[in-house]
Amino acid sequence: MSDRKDPNNSGDDGSAPHIPVLLDRVCEAMAPKPGDVIVDGTFGAGGYTKAFLNAGATVVAVDRDPDAIANGQALVDAYDGRLKLVHGQFVDLDEHARSCGFEGVDGVVMDLGVSSMQLDQPERGFSFRGDGPLDMRMEQAGPSAADVVNTMPQKDLTRIIGLLGEEKRASAVSAAICRARDEKPFERTVELARVVEKVVGRNPKKPGIHPATRTFQALRIYVNGELHQAAGALAAAERILKPGGRLVVVTFHSLEDRIVKRFLADRTKTRGGGSRHMPEVEVPPATFEYIVKGNQDASDEEVAMNPRARSARLRAGLRLDTPARELDIFEAGVPHLAAYKGLGG
CATH class of the missing domain: 3.40.50.150 (Vaccinia Virus protein VP39)
Structure with missing residues (x-):
């Protein structure tokens, strides 16, 4: 779509919305x-x-x-x-x-x-900057991101987060997700973001990039093929x-x-x-x-x-x-x- 945010910065960045890029x-x-x-x-x-x-x-x-x-x-x-x-x-x-x-x-x-537009609407569940349901479905139909993180085997989660998110700590992230979902299934974006942040931690050299960015990218790419x-x-x-x-x-x-x-x-x-x-x-x-x-x-x-x-x-x-x-x-x-x-x- 011609009106994009940088996927490496999944939250609001203060710029005007819906500007056609390039x-x-x-x-x-x-x-x-x-x-x-x-x-x-x-x-x-x-x-x-x-x-x-x-x-x-x-x-x-x-x-x-x-x-x-x-x-x-x-x-x-x-x-x-x-x-x-x-x-x-x-x-x-x-x-x-x-x-x-x-x-x-x-x-x-x-x-x-x-x-x-999708990122800016918390109810669509694409971004962790505003709390919303863990959805991410562009078509608003089919399995959601919540379905993936709550049911997928850990080894598959690791592969998705590692390959599609290029997250170096994919194994640790998927393990933390599986431990957390055993206690309570994920329903909201902030719930997942908090779990990932605890594992990945903040990068002082890149303070503007949230630790969950790569995991959210991976899930979004996967859910929507x-x-x-x-x-x-x-x-x-x-x-x-x-x-x-x-x-x-x-x-x-x-x-x-x-x-x-x-x-x-x-x-x-x-x-x-x-x-x-x-x-x-x-x-x-x-x-x-x-x-x-x-x-x-x-x-x-x-x-x-x-x-x-x-x-x-x-x-x-x-x-x-x-x-x-x-x-x-x-x-x-x-x-x-x-x-x-x-x-x-």
Whole structure:
């Protein structure tokens, strides 16, 4: 979604809410114009979508959060039928575009992770800065974060917190969670945050980052299947983009950025490895070429105006006239987690 907080700072930071991150750079990479059809796979508060509509494009905007869809109805009315709002997962964005009558599109934008609107509402349970139910479900359906921490075996919790939160003390954190839940099941965000804080402790070098940040990130990513969704959405974008269509992706942490980086590196590759001792390996035809080589970060000026932009990275590719390929999401960088079964799509 285009209105993000830094996931490494899950609480309020005093900045204005719902500011589209990297908006100028997204628009430069997308280059929207009248007659274009663009899929916004993560609608959120509609920041990117509105910019594309103002440029004359038609937008198919997808969001799995029913609140985002409800809040976007005013934009539908304001743009005379050029905005199609779809409640669904962005992993199916090609199917959503076809359901709106478009067999191919000129652009796909995705803004990965959690939105500031979700973080700012304690009742959604994404943040520990305000007490709320331990929920974290973007779709407001299915197993919640409370279900995970109260029922999952300790070894699986350790793996989730370690891999998806990159928490160095994952084993100790999961052990503390299991001890605490034996006495009383977790129901509230502050209950979990307190347990994690006792284990991890405060880092005097990073006083603004709460000790529970990584654990909360891990649970949120797991509950919503965010990395699976991101990898699948990249493949869906490859399937639906016309030759010359543009893929623009904004990420906010290393796990999702690694997936996008690997996808574009693989899809732009034109030569296999080789040496004087080994023949060059044949590679499939490239399906993209870079619009942006590497990544673009927020400018100092944007970070000063919107601290939520400080961890944002933009990557972009131009679709070539070659068939879409199958994608192995694990080769793309999605961690192997047996405990994922049945959660987050």
